[in-house]
Amino acid sequence: MKKNHDDDNNNNAQQSKDTTVGILDSRFNQTLRNVQGLLKGRNIPGKILLSQRVGSPDYSSLSSPTYVRNSSYSDTGTSDHTSERVEKEAQSTSKSFGTPNENKLKVSASNVESLSEEVQKSSLGARATDSARVVKFTKVLSGTLVVLEKLRELSWSGVPDYMRPTVWRLLLGYAPTNSDRREGVLRRKRLEYLDSVAQYYDIPDTERSDDEINMLRQIAVDCPRTVPEVSFFQQEQVQKSLERILYTWAIRHPASGYVQGINDLVTPFLVVFLSEYLKGAIDNWSMSDLSSDQISNVEADCYWCLSKLLDGMQDHYTFAQPGIQRLVFKLKELVRRIDDPVSSHMEEQGLEFLQFAFRWFNCLLIREVPFHLVTRLWDTYLAEGDALPDFLVYIFASFLLTWSEQLQKLDFQELVMFLQHLPTKNWTHQELEMVLSRAFMWHSMFNNCPSHLAN
C-alpha cells in the first residue's frame, strides 16, 4: 500500500538494482494484496488482468508512475558522499523549517526487509514531512531550473506543508521553472490581478450588465456558504477576498462564468497561500494580521492558480457541463470493469452515477472529505497536471469502491442518501492514501490497456 517509501535510497547509493527491484516487488505485491483483498471473491476481468500483468515483462513500466514518480530510484545512484551531504542538509533543512521528525525514518540499506515491514505498518500520514522527502524536494526546488517532471513525481505522494505554496505555483505553471525569472513574473502577474480587480470588481453596479449583476449576486450568496464547517471562512475579510477572486475570474472567463461549486475550488489555494503569512492552526488565523499587500498577493495567487487549474477543464463549467457528463460516464464504465457486482447492483436499483458523482467532479471531492485532507489530495491532483481530468475518474472509482460491500446492501433511496452523505468525517490521511494508491493501481492496469475499457 505504501507507494512512496523512497527514504531507503538516500542512504545507500550503492544499493544494487536487484535489491531495488526486490523492494519494488514487495511494495507492489503489498499493493496488489490490498487491491486483491478488495476484489476478493469477485469474478471480474480486473483480477485476471492483475496476475497477468505482474508476470509480464512489461512490469517495470507498469509500476513506473507511482514508484518512479515517488521514489525516483533511477536518479538516486549518486555517491555515498553526496548522499551523506544530502542527509545532513535534510537535517538542517528540517530543523530550520521546524519539521520535527528528521530522525523518524532513517533507513539503512541493509535493512531492506525491515523496511518493507515498516512500509506495511507505518501510517501514511507523516509521509510528506519525512526528512528524506524534504531533501528531495529541497534538491529539486533549489536548482536554477526546476525540472517539473521530477517535481511531479515527488509531489504525487504529498508535499511538505511549508513547501506547498512554492510547489503548487510551479506545478500549475503559474510560477516559471526558471528561478531567475520567478520573482519578476509573479510580481507582474500580481499587478495584473490588481488591475483586473480595479477594472471589473471595484466599479459601481451601474457600470455592470444585468448578467454581471446576477453573477455578482450569485457569488455573494455563495461566499458565506463556502466550507462553513471551517470557521476561518466565516471571517468577513475572507469572504470579501473570495468574492473578488471569484468575480474577477468569472468576468475573465465568460465561456463559463461563475458556476456554483467553483467557490469551493478556491479554498485549497486560499489556505495554502495564506499559510505563507499565517502560522499555526487555521482556526486561529485572522485576516486582520495581514497587510493589504499581503492579502492582494494571496488573492492574486489564488486567482491565477484557479485559472490554471480550470484551463484544463474548460467544458466542466460551460452550458450543460459536458466535460463533467463525459467523466461521469467514464466513471460508470470504469466501475463496471473493476467491480461488476457493485455496478450491476446500482444499475438494478436504477441509480445513476450523475445522481452522486456530479458533485464529486464539480467540486473535485472537496465536499466529500474532511477539509484538513483536501490539500494533500490536491497535491496529487496538481502533480497529475494535464492528465488530471482522466485521473480523477480513477480516484473517484477508488473512492466509491471504498464502500463496495456496503453499497451492495442498499436500495435505491438508501444508495442516493448514503452516497450524498458519505461517512468520511473521521477520515485520516491513511484512508485518503488508500484511495489514491488504489487509483494509481487501477490506472496502471486499465489505462495502458484501452481494450479493457473499450465500450
Add this chain to the structure above:
Amino acid sequence: MGAYRADDDYDYLFKVVLIGDSGVGKSNLLSRFTRNEFSLESKSTIGVEFATRSIRVDDKVVKAQIWDTAGQERYRAITSAYYRGAVGALLVYDVTRHVTFENVERWLKELRDHTDANIVVMLVGNKADLRHLRAVSTEDATSFAERESTFFMETSALESLNVENAFTEVLTQIYHVVSKKALEIGDDPAALPKGQTINVGSRDDVSAMKKAGCCSA
C-alpha cells in the same frame, strides 16, 4: 417519521421536486421536513440532492421522494432531468429578496415545460421569520398564485413555520388526484405496484382541485 432511513412500507410513492432561485432555503426546507433539522451553515446544492419521508393521508401511507435542486441557472440542464415523473413541486422564493419572486415565473415555465401539465405546484415564500426585511407582500404572492392556479404558503424553515403544512398539502393534493383517478377507472389504488412513481391523472382531475391561497401566513 422523519428518520434518516426511509420507511419501507408505503401505499403510494410520490416524486416531488424543490425548485427556485439560489439561496432561498430549499435545502433547509427539505431537511426541516425530512429530519427536523435546520442548518445555518448549509452549503449550496450542487446538481441534485435527495431525501424521503412518509406521512399518513386518510388511512394510507404516502411516501414522498423529494429531489432538491441547485438554484443556479447553469444547473438547469442537469436538474431539469429530475423533473421527469414529478407529480408535485414546491417552487420556493425568499420573501426578503424580491428578485427571487420575480424569477418565479421563469421557474414555473421551466417546470411546465418538463413535467405533466397536471403537476401539483405550491408556491412557497420562505424566510417569513425575517419580518423586518420583507420585500415581497403576501398579497402579491397570493394573486400570483391565483393567476397561475398554484397553491401558496409562506414558511420559515428556521422557525419550522408551515413547513410541515406545505409539504403535507402538496402530498395530500396529489393523493386526492390519484385516488380519485383510481376510483374513476375502478382500480384499487393499493394495488398499484410499489416503487413506481404515479402519474397525476388527466387534466380534468387536477383542475378540479386547483385552488389558490390556502393557509397563507
